[in-house]
Amino acid sequence: MSFFEAVKKHPLILILLALCAISTFTIASAAPVMTNIANPDRMWIMQLAYYAVGGLIAFAIYKVGMDTLYRNIRLLYWIFMVLLIGLAIDHICYTKLLHTHIVPFASYVNGSTCWYNFKVFSFQPSEFMKVIMVMYLAQMTKEFNNKVLVRTSDSELKYISEVLKIALPPAILILLENDTGVIMIMAAACFFILISSGMNGRWFIFFFSALAIIIALMSYLFVYHNGIFTSLISGHRLDRFYGWLDPEGTAGNQGMQLWFAMLSYGTASWFGHGFRASVMSFPEGHTDFIFAVICTDFGYVGALITIAAIVAFDVILLRIGLRSDNERDKHYTMGMIGCLVFQQVWNIGMVLGLAPITGITLPLISYGGSSLLSYLFAMGIFFDIDHMNKITSLSAKGY
Numbered sequence: 559m560s561f562f563e564a565v566k567k568h569p570l571i572l573i574l575l576a577l578c579a580i581s582t583f584t585i586a587s588a589a590p591v592m593t594n595i596a597n598p599d600r601m602w603i604m605q606l607a608y609y610a611v612g613g614l615i616a617f618a619i620y621k622v623g624m625d626t627l628y629r630n631i632r633l634l635y636w637i638f639m640v641l642l643i644g645l646a647i648d649h650i651c652y653t654k655l656l657h658t659h660i661v662p663f664a665s666y667v668n669g670s671t672c673w674y675n676f677k678v679f680s681f682q683p684s685e686f687m688k689v690i691m692v693m694y695l696a697q698m699t700k701e702f703n704n705k706v707l708v709r710t711s712d713s714e715l716k717y718i719s720e721v722l723k724i725a726l727p728p729a730i731l732i733l734l735e736n737d738t739g740v741i742m743i744m745a746a747a748c749f750f751i752l753i754s755s756g757m758n759g760r761w762f763i764f765f766f767s768a769l770a771i772i773i774a775l776m777s778y779l780f781v782y783h784n785g786i787f788t789s790l791i792s793g794h795r796l797d798r799f800y801g802w803l804d805p806e807g808t809a810g811n812q813g814m815q816l817w818f819a820m821l822s823y824g825t826a827s828w829f830g831h832g833f834r835a836s837v838m839s840f841p842e843g844h845t846d847f848i849f850a851v852i853c854t855d856f857g858y859v860g861a862l863i864t865i866a867a868i869v870a871f872d873v874i875l876l877r878i879g880l881r882s883d884n885e886r887d888k889h890y891t892m893g894m895i896g897c898l899v900f901q902q903v904w905n906i907g908m909v910l911g912l913a914p915i916t917g918i919t920l921p922l923i924s925y926g927g928s929s930l931l932s933y934l935f936a937m938g939i940f941f942d943i944d945h946m947n948k949i950t951s952l953s954a955k956g957y
Contacts, residue, residue, distance in 0.1 A: 570878065570940060573871045574922070578609045580852075580864055581923045588851040590836035591822075591843040601844055601925055608927050612934030619938025620945070627939070628886070631694050638690055639728060641683040645671050646734035668917075669794040670736040673928075682928035684732045684740040689936045692747050692893035694724050699755050700886040714757055721748060738795065739917045742904070743897050750896030754889050802914040815840045815847060816911060823853035830857030844925040846917055849909045864923070868902055871922075878944045887943045894936055897921075 585602040592598035619627070627634070648664035649671035659666070665675035674681045698720055706713045725748050729741050753762070779787040788796060801812030809817040818838035822831075831837060835855050843851045853861045872895060879891020898921050905920040907913035919926055921933055 569874045570937065570944065573867065573874055574934075574937065576867050577871060577922045578606070580867060581848075581925075582606050582609070584848055584852050584855070584923065585844050585925050587833050587835075587855045588843040588848065590834050591839045591851065592841070593839045594841040595844075598844075604927075605925050605930070608930045609934075612931045612937075615931060616934045616938035616941060619935060620941040624939045624942045628693065628697055631690070631697060634690050635694050635724075638683050638687045639731070641674070642687065642728055642731040642735070645674070645683065646731045649735050672732070672735045672737040672740075679927060684728070684735070684737055685928040685932040686935065687728050687732075688740060688744050688747060688897055689894070689932050691725060691728060691744060692751070692890060692897065692936075693939075695721060695748065695751050696886050696889035696893060698724060699751060699889045700884075703756065703885065709756065709758065714761065717755065717757070718752075718761075721752065736794075737917075742916065743900055743918070746900035747893040747896040750892040751889050754892035798915045802908070802911070805911065815842060816908075816915060819843075819847050819850035819854075819909060820911060823850050826854050826857045828857045828859055830855045830860055845919055846905070846915065846924065847909055848920055848924045849906050853909075865906075868923075872898060872902075875940060878940050878947065881947050882943050883950060884943075884946075890939065891943075894940075898933075 582602045582605050585605050586599075589598040589601070592601065595601065644661040645664055648659055648661035649666070651660050652658065652664075652666050652671060663674040663676055664671055665673040665680065667673060672682055672684055674683070699717075702717055702720060706717075725744060729744055732740050732744075749765075776787065776790075779790070791799060797812040801808050801814075801816060805813035805817035805820065807813065818840045822837040822840070825831075825837065831854055833855060837854060840847055840850065849861070849864070852864050856863075875891060875898075876895060879887055879895075882888060882891075901918055901921045904913050904916070904918045905924070908915050908918070919929055922930060
């Protein structure tokens with residue numbers, strides 16, 4: 559089988575291998591800037607191990623079949639809800655009341671309690687919840703559309719309420735854990751599923767109008783009533799906001815990471831400073847700021863190759879999902895594309911100083927177990943969708 563035949567037959571596997579190569583190579587290159595990691599040279603090996611485990615998870619999902627997961631989606635949803643409840647309770651008790659952990663294995667890191675730390679590995683339920691939520695919404699949307707033959711304002715309001723019933727409870731719990739990044743990703747997923755559901759366009763006009771009003775109001779408060787603004791956005795979030803607005807002026811504190819990253823990749827030119835270059839140190843070079851490492855070490859060429867791989871990955875997923883005859887698969891695809899595209903655009907945007915730093919990683923490239931494993935879990939469903947598409951295609955041809 560030639561390379562082009564392999565690409566045509568197994569495009570998703572090959573693009574995942576390409577993203578794995580980019581990820582592990584960049585994490586290895588980022589070792590000199592990981593000043594907060596005791597043994598940075600082993601991080602790329604850990605990432606490769608996560609990819610291996612995630613590949614096994616994806617294969618297991620493919621073999622079990624997505625229909626089995628969908629039949630048990632409510633059970634999965636509530637299992638992760640219980641895990642999120644435990645972390646939310648622990649965060650409140652740790653930060654407001656007892657200043658000690660009351661939930662076993664709950665871990666408080668960088669102002670948030672969103673991890674269960676089992677020493678051998680850490681587990682972030684919210685990362686998996688976003689995939690479970692997308693699956694739940696995809697199934698609910700298909701069932702709702704099968705029941706409602708004629709769209710009316712009342713039926714669409716009822717649909718929106720059903721979406722909120724599924725999406726709001728985990729979002730509130732994640733907010734109580736002080737993890738706004740995952741909430742934004744979940745909101746993007748919901749928005750893309752709403753688009754795919756066939757809702758009237760006036761709802762989206764209303765949404766964007768409301769969003770524009772909120773942004774304008776917050777901007778007005780920031781400029782003219784800063785005291786009110788800082789009462790609404792405070793603590794770690796406010797620090798990150800000021801670090802984004804004035805990275806040079808806050809380089810000694812909040813803006814250090816962004817400013818040092820900009821100084822590093824700003825001098826990289828077309829081919830970068832080379833493997834394991836250390837122009838400036840920024841602690842999250844293997845996670846939130848991995849794109850800055852790509853730009854610094856491999857220049858514009860490395861950045862363009864990475865963006866091309868990301869776009870190819872998204873296009874492949876869209877082709878797989880939208881070719882399916884099952885409406886549920888289309889909603890699932892749109893939800894996952896919402897998660898991925900939002901993370902990709904926001905992460906690259908914040909590295910370039912175009913968006914606030916919110917701890918949102920670059921999917922399948924940034925270092926991280928839970929995020930990577932959750933997306934490879936999602937890929938298992940895409941493998942099953944692709945398999946069913948091929949069976950349908952062969953049946954249509956009379957094989």
